[in-house]
Amino acid sequence: MKRIALITSGGDAPGMNACIRAIVKTCLSKGITPVGYYNGYQGMMDNEFKEMSSSDVKNIIQYGGTILGTARSTEFRTKEGRAKAIHNLRANNIDGFICIGGDGSFKGAQALSEEMSIPVIGIPGTIDNDMYGTDRTIGFDTALNTVVEAVDKIKDTAGSHRRIFLVEVMGRDAGFIALDGALSSGAASVLIPEERSNIDLLAEDLKSQSKRKGNLIVVVAEGDDAGGAADIYNKLLPLMEGYELRYTILGHIQRGGRPSAFDRLMATRMGVFAVELLEKGESDLMVGVKGDDLHTISLQDAVNNTAHAEVSKLNAIKLLKTVT
Numbered sequence: 309m310k311r312i313a314l315i316t317s318g319g320d321a322p323g324m325n326a327c328i329r330a331i332v333k334t335c336l337s338k339g340i341t342p343v344g345y346y347n348g349y350q351g352m353m354d355n356e357f358k359e360m361s362s363s364d365v366k367n368i369i370q371y372g373g374t375i376l377g378t379a380r381s382t383e384f385r386t387k388e389g390r391a392k393a394i395h396n397l398r399a400n401n402i403d404g405f406i407c408i409g410g411d412g413s414f415k416g417a418q419a420l421s422e423e424m425s426i427p428v429i430g431i432p433g434t435i436d437n438d439m440y441g442t443d444r445t446i447g448f449d450t451a452l453n454t455v456v457e458a459v460d461k462i463k464d465t466a467g468s469h470r471r472i473f474l475v476e477v478m479g480r481d482a483g484f485i486a487l488d489g490a491l492s493s494g495a496a497s498v499l500i501p502e503e504r505s506n507i508d509l510l511a512e513d514l515k516s517q518s519k520r521k522g523n524l525i526v527v528v529a530e531g532d533d534a535g536g537a538a539d540i541y542n543k544l545l546p547l548m549e550g551y552e553l554r555y556t557i558l559g560h561i562q563r564g565g566r567p568s569a570f571d572r573l574m575a576t577r578m579g580v581f582a583v584e585l586l587e588k589g590e591s592d593l594m595v596g597v598k599g600d601d602l603h604t605i606s607l608q609d610a611v612n613n614t615a616h617a618e619v620s621k622l623n624a625i626k627l628l629k630t631v632t
């Protein structure tokens with residue numbers, strides 16, 4: 309293995325820089341040239357790249373975002389688009405590829421592996437934690453901490469005015485951020501896509517909880533089946549006359565900020581492991597973490613499955629009901 313290409317792709321996530329740094333440094337320590345392509349697959353098609361040195365990754369471990377940039381490219385989803393990228397990768401003598409991203413990005417990596425016969429390894433980078441085959445994805449822990457910090461602040465004002473706040477958090481079609489955010493911030497309730505939401509029951513529950521609590525927070529996952537925080541606010545209003553309701557959408561602050569120590573550490577370990585896997589001749593794998601241990605699953609399984617995370621989520625809902 310002489311030249312490894314790397315990209316960050318899909319939504320950015322805090323900790324991606326720590327991962328880039330680990331890949332670059334591991335490559336350099338093994339005499340491999342790391343080649344960073346800018347803006348995900350778009351940069352591969354546009355041939356925008358840099359042979360990376362130690363100085364390129366100096367002082368980046370503490371920053372969110374990604375120094376390589378990221379993009380969503382529809383052209384790369386076509387065979388013609390990928391042919392451009394393959395032409396550029398071949399001209400650049402690339403003989404291995406590491407993709408930091410989500411399941412869409414891994415489908416792109418699989419296509420490259422198939423159409424170019426190049427070994428590829430995926431590293432899960434998304435705040436949503438919605439990847440099968442890993443307990444955690446890079447960025448989730450930081451986003452969760454941002455949510456908890458924000459909810460703590462909202463609780464102060466909610467308590468002072470005895471208001472009920474709906475707080476909408478990210479997570480796409482998954483409720484990981486919402487559920488863990490609710491549990492970690494002592495929220496009164498949580499609405500997640502994995503469980504059917506019943507607004508009548510929520511209203512009754514909030515009325516009952518408001519008798520004993522000064523502040524009530526309902527964390528709402530953006531992908532909830534009853535809608536976002538604004539929709540749920542409108543549905544609750546007629547059911548809760550006499551109560552003061554407010555809603556807040558946390559939005560993109562969840563995607564930025566300094567990565568937590570957990571994300572930096574996991575991203576670093578995953579980056580080193582990915583280079584080692586390529587060096588051993590492995591391909592079409594995603595690096596994951598189970599408990600404290602790194603492991604791999606096939607990219608195929610990673611992109612084709614979502615179901616197994618459900619069990620732990622529903623247990624966590626029971627836990628939330630116990631501790632409110």
Ligand code: ATP
Pocket residue numbers: 317318319320348349379380381382383384385386409410411412413414415416417419433434436
């Ligand atoms: P996130 O979870 O943060 O959204 P993601 O990797 O799932 O990350 P996508 O936008 O789905 O984000 O995918 C990133 C890029 O991967 C796309 O813009 C596209 O270039 C490429 N890609 C996605 N799906 C495919 C596919 N089926 N075939 C080839 N390339 C794909």
